[in-house]
Amino acid sequence: MNPRRILAIARKELIQVRRDPRSLAIALLLPVMQMFLLGYGISLDIANIPTCVYDQEASQHSQALLARFKSSRYFRVVKSVRDYGGLRRAIDGGECQLGIVVPWNFSRQLTALGKTSVQAIVDATNDNTATLAEGYAQSVVSAYAGDEVELRFAGTARRLGAPQPLAVDSRVWFNEDLASRDFIIPGLVAMIMALVGALLTSLTLSREWERGTMELLISTPVTSMELMIGKLLPYFAIGLADAAFCVALAVGWFGVPFRGQIGTLLLTTLLFLAVVLGIGYAISASIRSQIGASQVALLFTMLPTAMLSGFSFPIDQMPAVIRAVTFVVYARYYVTIVKAVFLKGSGLAQLSFPIAGLLVYAAVITLVAARAFRKSIG
């Protein structure tokens, strides 16, 4: 193996990537787009629901309740109306997604019965948001009612040892919203690396076949090992740069806590890159058109990573059979590692199992990739 030849290939490859708009887009644009699209897109958090209020009573109590809506970060009160017609128009026109109607006897109910009913009218065309909005609204009202009643009956209630008249509704998944992003984004880093790495390398040999440069390359004394190493080196660099960018964005922009060691992440990322680049290279050696190769690469990276790595669906909630399948999904090990390094601050020792999994994969894939390309045009 000759280092000069390897470097010559690496240099040539880098020049070609730099001059190929498609590769450039995959290397630079795709990570940014994925981070922002999925970073914001896959989130259970909703905030600033445009809200319309219809205060029938217009009392001190009703205004106090509405003030809570106004100060909540979940709602943005954009309109106040005086009848149901106005409310309907606001929701139909798409101006608001939620209407809060405070009944004319709100204060009396609250004082006499210790409980209230407030009507929430939800635009249910977006079912998920509607359910969430309704739930949030309920918590705001319950919280208000609870505080009010507690305030008034504080003395007696405590003396009688009576239970709280109303409890704040606290379903877990509402409070989880912020945590969901912390949970998703580290997995997203893995997803982007798999996608970018395999896509770029899937083009590397198929480009030579497609453009007819392979024939000349094979006629030179370059060995298939030199070719593989030379061709993969630039993509290691690009992959690492993309990983650094995604991690920086995760911490700096999305505010995901990073509790582990950079070294742990670097080491495991190199292993993961060896796997995905090897897969892309092996695909590229067998499929001689760029489009075909990139499609297959997508199939082998995007799908298993998105579905079976624990990135979007927790592995321990999968049926046993599927859970068993995830052990052959290489991304599963890396997703586990990245999440643990980010959120738990795990070190190499705690991650020995997934690291071993990646190591085995990297070894196998490297062997497959090295054998996939033969210097022959037959």
Add this chain to the structure above:
Amino acid sequence: MNEQIVAEKLVKRFGDFVAVDGVSFSVSRGEIMGFIGPNGAGKSTIIRIFCGLLRPTSGSARIAGIDVARDPEAVRQRIGYMSQKFSLYGDLTAEENLRFFARIYRVPRAELEARIRRAVEMAGLGGHTQALVSTLAGGWKQRLALGCAILHRPAILFLDEPTSGVDPQARRRFWDLIHATAAEGVTVLVSTHYMDEAEYCNRIALINQGRVVAVGSPRELRRNPRLGDLLVIECADVGRAMGILRSAPGVREAAVFGNTLHVSVEDKARAVAEIPRLLGAQGLECRRVAPIEPTLEDSFVELVGERAESKQGART
């Protein structure tokens, strides 16, 4: 070792198709060997076997005494190759291409700059070294490809239809470069389907349907004894005239060349007298009948035609 390229009973099959059918020949040091033949004759396949791109089905291909199938890498360091399809990197500049191949062939660092400069001069690139290769004109591309192929000073050069699709002036200039390279002791095997280019070679192998039909210098091949004497005939309706003459006694072969006929005959003097009479009897006016020097194309037509006939004979 004087014989640089040796083929012995070389056979290459693709499924049922026999692309190379028992080919044997050899080329000596400093010689320019031309492969002439129609498309699909098997020229490229033979060259690709010698470059280690394809494995022969049977037989042996040796470069400087080394069997290509046994040690392809040792062969690759000794050869330069220009493939039929232009195959430098279009998205790299001329200089980037040269540097890439120089490093791949491990051209000594101390000599790298000088050799690249020489290749640039040879290609006549002038100020175009920083232009993307895909933007260069055909003649430049082709000379640059040759420059890349000889950067590492190979002993043997394989050029597969290097001049196809290039204008005549550029072709002429390219052949000058081939001659200059051969003069330095490089052995050249070049394929072409331009008959006129065959005249630039020291020796020619006529190739048809995977076989070497004839080997010899251009002069030897032109003076093919089987060709007999050659006459050129200018007459009306050359198509009909060809049919009449083919079945006439004393005529070996008749073929249309532009708006004339080339006819090979056994007895020149008799034919000159008889042919106008024969054609006149069929109502075809004969304007000129004259003996000519046979060209390579005449020889090729005769040889290939003979082969096609013997094949038909074998079938019946």
